[in-house]
Amino acid sequence: MVTLNDTGLSTLKVENVTMRFGGVTAVDDVSFTVRPGTIHALIGPNGAGKSTLFNVISGLYKATSGRVLYGSEQITGRPSHTLAGLGIGRAFQNVALSPHVTVIDNVMLGRHVLTKGGFLRAGLGERSMRREQAAHRERAVEICEFLGLADHLEQAVSDLSYGDTKRVDIARALATEPSLLMLDEPAAGMNAGETATIAQSIRDIRDALDVSILLVEHDMSLVMSIADHISVLDFGSLISDGEPDQVRLDPAVIRAYLGNEEHLTEESTEEKGSVS
Ligand code: ADP
Ligand code: MG
Numbered sequence: 001m002v003t004l005n006d007t008g009l010s011t012l013k014v015e016n017v018t019m020r021f022g023g024v025t026a027v028d029d030v031s032f033t034v035r036p037g038t039i040h041a042l043i044g045p046n047g048a049g050k051s052t053l054f055n056v057i058s059g060l061y062k063a064t065s066g067r068v069l070y071g072s073e074q075i076t077g078r079p080s081h082t083l084a085g086l087g088i089g090r091a092f093q094n095v096a097l098s099p100h101v102t103v104i105d106n107v108m109l110g111r112h113v114l115t116k117g118g119f120l121r122a123g124l125g126e127r128s129m130r131r132e133q134a135a136h137r138e139r140a141v142e143i144c145e146f147l148g149l150a151d152h153l154e155q156a157v158s159d160l161s162y163g164d165t166k167r168v169d170i171a172r173a174l175a176t177e178p179s180l181l182m183l184d185e186p187a188a189g190m191n192a193g194e195t196a197t198i199a200q201s202i203r204d205i206r207d208a209l210d211v212s213i214l215l216v217e218h219d220m221s222l223v224m225s226i227a228d229h230i231s232v233l234d235f236g237s238l239i240s241d242g243e244p245d246q247v248r249l250d251p252a253v254i255r256a257y258l259g260n261e262e263h264l265t266e267e268s269t270e271e272k273g274s275v276s
Contacts, residue, residue, distance in 0.1 A: 090181075
């Protein structure tokens with residue numbers, strides 16, 4: 001089994017985070033805790049503030065007030081690119097991969113954050129540089145295989161199916177060896193089959209790799225089937241926070257989802273632990 005880090009996992013604490021855009025309060029005094037080693041989902045109807053909060057946590061937005069802690073480190077206000085160094089890796093909703101570059105090379109880009117100054121670091125002899133690069137490539141291949149991309153290593157990303165493209169994005173985030181993996185709507189735009197596969201991949205990541213997962217997701221059945229813990233936003237506020245069975249029955253959550261296209265369906269909760 002592959003271990004992604006040997007530093008132990010940290011707790012992510014979101015404390016009283018508020019984010020305003022002009023007159024719009026997108027996130028309103030939200031607090032919750034992501035326990036180490038869990039899949040924690042952040043859900044809510046469209047416009048609830050999920051992406052905004054995700055962007056605050058991953059350093060893209062500076063919170064109007066409140067703070068986010070990862071272990072003992074305050075991460076609010078830190079530049080986004082420094083978070084990988086703390087073990088926080090994110091995959092993007094709008095996949096920002098290089099389309100004409102091969103799968104393996106896209107994933108190798110994730111390895112570069114681990115090599116200060118990239119592979120051309122001064123002072124490293126050519127032979128040891130090549131050895132280092134080979135080790136990184138081996139690890140990148142391992143991560144691709146883990147995500148079911150073994151047959152696509154040398155394919156350009158533009159030639160992949162949508163589901164495989166999303167998997168490359170996750171592989172690239174994993175290539176930074178995160179202890180916290182952040183995924184924004186990994187199942188967006190996927191059909192039922194692709195969603196089931198990505199659900200299994202996310203579970204595999206939690207179970208086989210030493211990592212916590214914070215997941216923003218619209219697809220309710222996916223969330224109910226894989227999350228260990230769910231935080232629900234509505235109009236920027238946290239309206240529910242707990243285990244899936246608890247959240248599913250929460251009247252505030254049912255109210256928030258009434259009139260929306262998403263439904264808290266029966267089968268979505270019965271299938272916990274098994275997607276076929
Ligand atoms: P979700 O991801 O849950 O659908 P968002 O976080 O995208 O919700 O949006 C929450 C609210 O904040 C919405 O009312 C949206 O219009 C507003 N909002 C999001 N980003 C911006 C922005 N950059 N500027 C102004 N308003 C924004
Ligand atoms: Mg969003």
